[in-house]
Amino acid sequence: MELVVDFAQTFLGQFQKPTLAFLIGGVLIAALGSKLEIPDAIYRFIVFMLLMTIGLKAGIEIRNADLSALLLPAIFAAAIGCAAVAIGRYALAAAPGVKLDDAIATAGLFGAVSASSLAAAMISLEEDGIAYEAWVAALYPFMDIPALILAIVWASMLRGREGGERRTVGIKKIVLDSLRGSAVSALLLGLALGLFARPDSVFESFYDPLFRGLLSILMLIMGMEAYARLAELRRVAHWYAVYALIAPILHGLMGFGLGVVAHHLTGFSPGGVVLLAVMAASSSDISGPPTLRGGIPGANPSAYIGASTSVGTPVTIAICIPLFIALSAVVF
Amino acid sequence: METHKAKKITIVAEKLIQDQIQEILRKAGATGFSIFEGSGEGSRGVHRQSIVSDFSIVKIETVIVDPAIVDAIAEQVSAAYFTNYSCIVYFDDVEVLRAERF
Numbered sequence: 001m002e003l004v005v006d007f008a009q010t011f012l013g014q015f016q017k018p019t020l021a022f023l024i025g026g027v028l029i030a031a032l033g034s035k036l037e038i039p040d041a042i043y044r045f046i047v048f049m050l051l052m053t054i055g056l057k058a059g060i061e062i063r064n065a066d067l068s069a070l071l072l073p074a075i076f077a078a079a080i081g082c083a084a085v086a087i088g089r090y091a092l093a094a095a096p097g098v099k100l101d102d103a104i105a106t107a108g109l110f111g112a113v114s115a116s117s118l119a120a121a122m123i124s125l126e127e128d129g130i131a132y133e134a135w136v137a138a139l140y141p142f143m144d145i146p147a148l149i150l151a152i153v154w155a156s157m158l159r160g161r162e163g164g165e166r167r168t169v170g171i172k173k174i175v176l177d178s179l180r181g182s183a184v185s186a187l188l189l190g191l192a193l194g195l196f197a198r199p200d201s202v203f204e205s206f207y208d209p210l211f212r213g214l215l216s217i218l219m220l221i222m223g224m225e226a227y228a229r230l231a232e233l234r235r236v237a238h239w240y241a242v243y244a245l246i247a248p249i250l251h252g253l254m255g256f257g258l259g260v261v262a263h264h265l266t267g268f269s270p271g272g273v274v275l276l277a278v279m280a281a282s283s284s285d286i287s288g289p290p291t292l293r294g295g296i297p298g299a300n301p302s303a304y305i306g307a308s309t310s311v312g313t314p315v316t317i318a319i320c321i322p323l324f325i326a327l328s329a330v331v332f
Numbered sequence: 333m334e335t336h337k338a339k340k341i342t343i344v345a346e347k348l349i350q351d352q353i354q355e356i357l358r359k360a361g362a363t364g365f366s367i368f369e370g371s372g373e374g375s376r377g378v379h380r381q382s383i384v385s386d387f388s389i390v391k392i393e394t395v396i397v398d399p400a401i402v403d404a405i406a407e408q409v410s411a412a413y414f415t416n417y418s419c420i421v422y423f424d425d426v427e428v429l430r431a432e433r434f
Contacts, residue, residue, distance in 0.1 A: 225382060232377065290386040293348055297416035301387065302377055 007326045014322030017127060019120045022216045023317055026223020038221050044182065046214045046221075047286060050119045051186035053207040054137045059194020060203065061134035069266050070135055073276060076258040077139040080280045081147030084111035084251045088243070089154060097237035101155055105292045105299035106240060108151025109308045110247045112144045112284035115183045116222050117316045119215050121278040124321050125271045130328070132271025140187060143279055145178045148288060152295030159298070174295060181287035219317070222285070226310045233306030240303050244311035248281035252320045255280025256327060263332075270332040274324045281320040283312035336431035338397045341405055344372075345419040346379060348386040353409060357394055360404045363434060365394040376418045389418065395426060397434045 014020065029036055088107020093100050118140065125132055152174055178184060193199050233241060259273030268276075289305050343353055350367070357365050368391045371380045379389045396402050406421055413419040428434055 228382070286384060289384050290348055293386070305384070305387075 003330050007330050010326035010329050011322045014124065014325060015318075017124060018212075018216055019123055019219055019321075020318055022219035023223045023226075023314060026220040026225075027227045027314070028223075029220075030224040030227035036224075038217065038224075043218070043221050046218050047115060047183060048186045049207065049210060049214050050218065051115055051183055052190040053203070053211050054119065054122065055187040055190020055192075056194040056199055056203045056207055057134045057190075058137045059191040059196075060200060062138070062191070062195055065133065065135055067135075069133070069268070070138065072262050072266050073136070073139055073259070073268055073272065074142045076255075076262060077143040077276065077279065078146045080251060080255050080258065080276075081111040081113075081143040082150050083254065084247070084280070085147050085150045085154070087250070088247065092239065092243045095237065095239035095243075098239050099300070100158060101296055101299040102236075102240075102303040104151050104155045104158075105296045106243065106304040106307050108148055108292055108296075109288045109304050110244075110251065110283040110312060111147025111151065112282075112288045113140050113279045114282035114284050114308075114313055114316065115140075115187075115286065116215075116218050117278055117282035117313060117321075118275070119211075120219065120317050121275055121321050123212060123215055124325060125274060128325060130271040130274070130325070132269050132275055136272045136275045137187065138191060139276065139279060141179070141184055144184065144284065144287070145175055148178055148284075148291050148295070149174050151292065155296045155299070174291065177291055177294070178287065181291070183287045222309075222313060222317075225285075226314050229306045229310040232302035233310045236300065236303045236306065240307040241311050244283070244307040245315055248283065248312055248316045248320050249323070252277045252281030252316075252324060256324055260331065270328045273332075274321075274328050277324040278316065278321055281316045281324075283308040283316065285309045285313055333429060335427035335429060336397065338395050338426055338428045338431070338434050339399065339402050340393060340395045340424040340426045341402060341421065342424070343392045343409060343419065343421050344370075344389055345392070345413065346386070346417055347388050347390050349413055349417050349419070350390050350392070352412070353392055356408045356412070357392070357405060360408065361398070361401045362394045362396055362405065365392055367392050374418055374420075379418065395428060395434045397428075397431055 085107045088110060089104050092098055092106060093103035149171055256273060256277035259268060259276040262268035263273055285308055292304065293301060345353060370389050370391060372389055379387060409421055
């Protein structure tokens, strides 16, 4: 009984955090028809800054870390990303009114990772004083790229079998495109700089202090965008919304489970387990959609982007982050 | 001033396929093109400034004197992108100075 009370208290306590408040604020302000707009350029700059900071911190820490501890979580990350695509392909595609291409594309996004969710989770952990290995951020491409590749290749295979147009899918091109995407590029650049250069001074004086503030603005933007995409989601089968509600929690629990395994096998920290779970729960909003649009052009963007941005990411940030933090408090 | 007849091709498409369309124009023999960014609405949905910049639209204009090149461009763009992407193509008859530039 005490476990349940502890859990409930931690869970509810998360809702007062600024991260969530700004997200909800964004949704509300858009719903009320406000003309407030954060310019596109600022949004892109913020994503760069956040991922650069995460990458720098990870790179600086990897200098002193034991890299073999990264291997098992990396394998798990790839496994969850692919499993998410498989679940979506069978579960979502079976729903009435849902086309196969759209289902696989949506599953691909939910298998991939959202930078905003990762950043929000890191701040929540820091505020609660839960330690995590900074290199966990490096797991991002390990989950993101396999999920997107699997979705695109699978869709292409299924289309070929149905006698539809079978385009030769260049996996190398998809990997390169993903690695060149703005979010992953910033992360990898930060990682490289943290690892090989000595950016500690500029990290401590500039990047790190700005992190929370920039994240709050990003949450505001994500909230506004979530509301804006709602109109598109309404035009497609409501099963997408149902999937987008359940999938983050399901994938997150899978991630949490595997994270606990890693904890017992290689000493993966509780904070790391939460981050792995949140990465599994998150659905890509920025880098995933263009890759999928290029790889599965027949899929309807209103379905997969609407599902991810309007329901998936808010659920991940609002429900999954508090859920897994609370869960880690009782499990560890 | 002496003017020459030419055709202006305007392609309004989603930003995602901008690079590919530019390739088609170059390969078909267009000497140049101009790109303008924008937003709008169509049968496939709304294209507005959003967090995913690839889904806003661009207007690509190119002026061509040789009608064969115009046909080649129209054919290739329509074959490649009309089915799955937001893309429209339309033509204007224009007059230009310095026909050798187009």
